Amino acid sequence: MIIPDTVNIGRFTYTVDFVEVVNREKPERIGQIDYVKQEIRIDESLTDEQKVSVFFHEVLHAIDQMMCIDLEEKQIVQLERGLYMVLKENDLLKE
Numbered sequence: 001m002i003i004p005d006t007v008n009i010g011r012f013t014y015t016v017d018f019v020e021v022v023n024r025e026k027p028e029r030i031g032q033i034d035y036v037k038q039e040i041r042i043d044e045s046l047t048d049e050q051k052v053s054v055f056f057h058e059v060l061h062a063i064d065q066m067m068c069i070d071l072e073e074k075q076i077v078q079l080e081r082g083l084y085m086v087l088k089e090n091d092l093l094k095e
Contacts, residue, residue, distance in 0.1 A: 001093040003055050007040070009062040016055065018044040033058040035065055052093065056080045 007014050015038065022029045022041045030043040031054035040058045042051055057080040064071045071079075087093050 001052050002095050003042075003051060007059065009059060010066045012038050012062070012066070014038045014040050014062060016040045016042065018042050018051070020044060030054055031058050033061045035062070053080060053084050056083055 003016055005016055019041050021027060022032050022043050030046060032041045042054050060076050060079055
């Protein structure tokens with residue numbers, strides 16, 4: 001799958017950036033979403049598969065925030081893993 005430069009989530013358009021350091025205060029992070037700047041940041045050193053997984057994860061955060069669902073991080077992780085699994089196993093992540 002080719003990750004787009006921008007992604008529309010509801011009425012918001014998020015830019016997607018691949019960066020060396022996602023969060024300087026928390027360098028262990030491999031992905032992060034900024035709702036104010038409407039930006040998704042993904043660690044550029046990840047494999048392509050990992051980048052797609054992190055992209056889905058951050059998109060789920062945006063949907064959660066926009067829809068006021070209030071999911072916990074563990075729930076986002078589980079949803080991302082399930083979504084990624086279905087898309088991959090059904091060959092829906094084509095470039």
